[in-house]
Amino acid sequence: MSAQLIEGKKISDSIREEIKLEAERLKAEGTVPGLVVILVGEDPASQVYVRNKAKACEQLGYYSEVVRLPAETSQQELLELIGRYNRDDKVNGILVQLPLPKHIEEKAVIDAIAVEKDVDGFHPESVGNLMIGDDTLLPCTPAGVIELLKRTGNDPAGKHAVVIGRSNIVGKPVAMLLLREHATVTICHSRTPNLPEVARQADILVAAVGVPKLVKKEWVKPGAVVIDVGVNRLPDGKLCGDVDFDDVLDTAGWITPVPGGVGPMTITMLMANTLKAARRSRG
Ligand SMILES: Nc1nc2c(c(=O)[nH]1)N[C@@H](CN(C=O)c1ccc(C(=O)N[C@@H](CCC(=O)O)C(=O)O)cc1)CN2
Ligand SMILES: [Mg+2]
Numbered sequence: 520m521s522a523q524l525i526e527g528k529k530i531s532d533s534i535r536e537e538i539k540l541e542a543e544r545l546k547a548e549g550t551v552p553g554l555v556v557i558l559v560g561e562d563p564a565s566q567v568y569v570r571n572k573a574k575a576c577e578q579l580g581y582y583s584e585v586v587r588l589p590a591e592t593s594q595q596e597l598l599e600l601i602g603r604y605n606r607d608d609k610v611n612g613i614l615v616q617l618p619l620p621k622h623i624e625e626k627a628v629i630d631a632i633a634v635e636k637d638v639d640g641f642h643p644e645s646v647g648n649l650m651i652g653d654d655t656l657l658p659c660t661p662a663g664v665i666e667l668l669k670r671t672g673n674d675p676a677g678k679h680a681v682v683i684g685r686s687n688i689v690g691k692p693v694a695m696l697l698l699r700e701h702a703t704v705t706i707c708h709s710r711t712p713n714l715p716e717v718a719r720q721a722d723i724l725v726a727a728v729g730v731p732k733l734v735k736k737e738w739v740k741p742g743a744v745v746i747d748v749g750v751n752r753l754p755d756g757k758l759c760g761d762v763d764f765d766d767v768l769d770t771a772g773w774i775t776p777v778p779g780g781v782g783p784m785t786i787t788m789l790m791a792n793t794l795k796a797a798r799r800s801r802g
Contacts, residue, residue: 522745522771523671527663530670531783535579538790542579545797552797553582554612554638554789555604559597559623560590564752565616568786572614575786581793582609594623598631605633611796612638614789617688635799638792641688649695656792661693663784664725664746665700673723673744673773675702681718683707683734683761684727689748693725714738726761734762742772748781 542552554576558569569585576583586600597615604613613636615628629637634644640658648655668675680702684690690706698704707717709728718724718738726734727748739745749761760777767774775781 520769522768522774525667525671525773525775525780527667527775527780528783530667531787534666534787535790538794539579542794546580550797550801551582552793553610554614554793555584555586555610556614556616557586557588557600558616559588559592560620562618569616571786572789575790579790590620594627597623597628601631605636610636611800612636612793614639636796638789638796649692652699656796658688658692659785659788659792660689660748660781661696662788663781664693665696666784667746667775667781668744671773675700675723677701678722679703679720680723680725681705681707681721682725682727683718686727689727693727728761730761731759732763734767736766736770739767739770741770744773745771746781747775747777750777750782
């Protein structure tokens with residue numbers, strides 16, 4: 520039997536409707552959520568994501584700024600700009616689009632963002648808050664994964680979740696969020712022995728490694744929920760995930776497509792974080 524599709528685009532659209540209502544309520548009380556997105560350089564994919572973030576702000580009636588800086592911008596210039604937005608009351612969220620040019624140290628940039636404006640959830644204090652279970656701004660893609668699970672009735676509680684990938688942006692935080700949702704969590708990576716065998720134990724399998732079509736049907740327990748976080752561009756220009764979708768389709772119980780699965784949730788959760796930061800800014 521074919522797996523049920525987890526339609527990220529549809530779920531994302533309905534969350535945006537909820538956010539819009541909340542944002543209107545907040546605006547009626549005199550607070551306009553504000554987001555600045557900073558892009559350094561001309562990476563084509565990043566340009567699309569930044570444009571889509573600005574569009575989402577417009578759709579929701581947020582105050583929005585996009586700062587496009589040349590690839591040669593120095594780290595010091597970027598840090599000074601962040602410092603200015605840290606002090607700007609119109610702006611509740613500051614997002615620096617990744618990846619950054621090689622001469623800029625990602626950690627220095629993330630550390631410079633005021634934690635209360637860290638709508639990416641990448642600041643060490645945000646990460647620490649997530650780890651100890653304090654209320655915080657959550658990283659967008661991992662938060663989107665949890666929303667997809669919950670809104671399709673796939674509550675992680677009591678399930679075995681296997682996460683393939685250990686990046687700071689997706690693998691580690693999604694594992695922490697699944698743990699917070701009472702899943703038993705295994706984190707795998709390139710040095711995990713018998714990776715297919717470990718993956719096959721998962722009730723919920725999250726693939727976030729950036730290897731096109733790595734996960735095959737032999738890696739999937741029949742009926743498992745398969746969440747594909749990979750966005751890989753193939754030589755023919757087509758997008759594909761870390762899961763071999765066609766191969767896995769008849770084995771999985773639920774599956775996210777690429778495109779149209781996890782991807783659309785990233786920007787929606789960014790909008791939710793900006794709203795949350797705006798609400799919190801009122802004290
Ligand atoms: N500062 C950040 N940088 C990056 C993040 C991030 O969360 N914060 N994540 C990614 C890029 N990203 C948002 O910034 C992002 C990636 C993918 C999508 C998306 O909607 N993907 C679509 C396909 C889009 C396409 O056709 O290329 C999908 O999967 O359906 C949105 C946002 C790295 N940088
Ligand atoms: Mg404001």
